Amino acid sequence: DAGVIQSPRHEVTEMGQEVTLRCKPISGHDYLFWYRQTMMRGLELLIYFNNNVPIDDSGMPEDRFSAKMPNASFSTLKIQPSEPRDSAVYFCASSIQGALSGNTIYFGEGSWLTVV
Amino acid sequence: GDSVTQMEGPVTLSEEAFLTINCTYTATGYPSLFWYVQYPGEGLQLLLKATKADDKGSNKGFEATYRKETTSFHLEKGSVQVSDSAVYFCALNAGGTSYGKLTFGQGTILTVHP
Numbered sequence: 055d056a057g058v059i060q061s062p063r064h065e066v067t068e069m070g071q072e073v074t075l076r077c078k079p080i081s082g083h084d085y086l087f088w089y090r091q092t093m094m095r096g097l098e099l100l101i102y103f104n105n106n107v108p109i110d111d112s113g114m115p116e117d118r119f120s121a122k123m124p125n126a127s128f129s130t131l132k133i134q135p136s137e138p139r140d141s142a143v144y145f146c147a148s149s150i151q152g153a154l155s156g157n158t159i160y161f162g163e164g165s166w167l168t169v170v
Numbered sequence: 171g172d173s174v175t176q177m178e179g180p181v182t183l184s185e186e187a188f189l190t191i192n193c194t195y196t197a198t199g200y201p202s203l204f205w206y207v208q209y210p211g212e213g214l215q216l217l218l219k220a221t222k223a224d225d226k227g228s229n230k231g232f233e234a235t236y237r238k239e240t241t242s243f244h245l246e247k248g249s250v251q252v253s254d255s256a257v258y259f260c261a262l263n264a265g266g267t268s269y270g271k272l273t274f275g276q277g278t279i280l281t282v283h284p
Contacts, residue, residue: 058213085270096276097214097259110271145213152270154263156202156221159272161213 056080058162060146066168072134075165078127079148087147087159088121088131097145103129104152136169143167172197172264176275183250183282191245191278193234193260201262203227203236203243204272208257217245217258250282 059078067073079086087102101111106123114121118137123129133140143166149159177192195201202221206214218227223238232247243260260275 087271097274099271099273102271104270147213149270152263152272154202154265154270156204156219156263157270158216158219161215163211163213 058146058148058160060144060162060165062165063163064166064168066170067136069137069169070135071169072132073136073140073167073169075131075144075146075167077129077131077146077162079129079146080160081127083148083150083160084126085149085152085159086123086129087145087149088129089145089147089161091143091145091164092141100131102152133167136167138169141168172201172262172273174260174262174273174275176258176260176278179277180279180281183280185252185282185284186249187282189245189247189250189254189280191258191260191280193243193245193275195241195243195260195262197241197262197264197273199264200238201264203234204261204263205232205234205243205245206259206261206274208259208277210256214259250280252282252284255280255282 061076088100100113101121103123121131143164145164147161173196204219205217207217208214218229220227220236226235234245257277261272
């Protein structure tokens, strides 16, 4: 299996621009997670989906952030407008039944975002 | 709410030294516990896990035992290698209303010198 695929791997954008991060989960997985990693705050769960439905978006920082999962094989995380404090590594992850009963969550390699 | 606390880092060791990274948790019910590892420039990957009290997870020479009485899941390795240099995350899933999500600790940076 190809694993969780994220794009772009690296993105440098100017403040105020729209940023769209993309994720293709592992085929057959019913959970999809978006995490953000920074030195200051560590690893934060932004939002997660079960069968394409958002379950918990309480980690989304503010209205500038939005996430969609139009089908089982694709999800996007959008930031509009972007700000320098959004600079971070954004990870997408997927799994079968989430971490329930000890199931493994598989992470992508991350999208490294820099907002200047 | 659910939480995970890891020992402060970074941790710096010489090759073949013994490693312990402490992890304690707070959760309702009986959580599943995990250690994930992140190598430089990569995403996180599962290192080991345990799903019930007294279970021992092990992989690549690393071990951790689920201690319900002390709410701990400390990571150990008897002899570390340079290739073990990475960030280590302790995590839990408490089931119930947390559904499938993982709650992570803050991560511990490990550097192993030759």
